Amino acid sequence: MxxxxxxxxxxxxxxxxxxxxxxxxxxxxxxxxxxxxxxxxxxxxxxxxxxxxxxPSKTAVVFAHEEDVMAYLLTALDRRPPREAVFVALRAALRDFLLDDAETDLRRRQVDTARRARLVLITNPQLRRENFTGTFGRRDALARNFARRAGLPEDDLRAVLAATTCFSAFGVGLDHWVAQPDPTVRGLYEILDATVAALQHGLELPAAAG
CATH class of the missing domain: 1.10.10.60 (Homeodomain-like)
Incomplete structure (x- = not known):
């Protein structure tokens, strides 16, 4: 059977x-x-x-969790009301995804996997370069999602730029998070939310006084 x-x-x-x-x-x-x-x-x-x-290889194992996490995040993003702007929706999707009380154990496992994989990348420059190339597909999926939400063509420069900056911000946030002595799901959420908020509100740095 x-x-x-x-x-x-x-x-x-x-x-x-x-x-x-x-x-x-x-x-x-x-x-x-x-x-x-x-x-x-x-x-x-x-x-x-x-x-x-x-x-296909042990290298693919290191990157596998990112594909899985992106699929979960895009699903959470699609559940957000269509009237929400892209960064508003993305911040809410991160909250819904990472802080979902109904799937606490699953999120803890996923976050622990993300931490281990990020540590492997940080300590292996060749893998990190390969991961940079591999992010293009995930970036493009996020850009298409942004474009649909904003009613723009899939190849619109603004959607691609927003997705690309998000991926850079996520990388910075993950590196900062894994360096913490006790990285938690809540800590990861707060760091990633802060990175997207910085993009949402602008990153201009004023000159030092004097």
Missing amino acids: TAPTGLREREKARVRRELIDAALMLFDRRGFEQTTVQEIADAAHVSRRTFHRHF
Whole structure:
């Protein structure tokens, strides 16, 4: 008997999540370069073949959570009232996503994964360069979302610029957050909200007096 599609998808998501968790744990303990795909598969209690059904390489594991988080964030953004301006809607979506009382445990796991992955990126310049290239697709998805909300063409410069600056701000915010001695979900939300608020209200820095 064939398992229901929903059950298959949940099982696939579970294995993917366990592979990500196992990989990031090993990267944290042993270093990215020193960890092999076979070790990740062993730690997740699956075969190397199963690993490659989910990820083409161990590099892809580091970036996987960002794809997942972006999907959640875009869904939260789409739920915001259409009358809200893009930065207003984005700040509310971040709040709805990160501080949702109904999914507290899930958010804690996602945030812990985000912290581990960011630490891997910070300590590996080559990975960070590759991640910069990989953000283009996620940036473009956010730009399209902004354009739809604002009633603009998908390639409108303002929507692309807003999305690009948001990604830069998120990167700065994440780097600041992981440097905190006790990073929490609330702390992440407050930092990311502050970065978007700065974009929303303008970043002009007045000259020092005198």
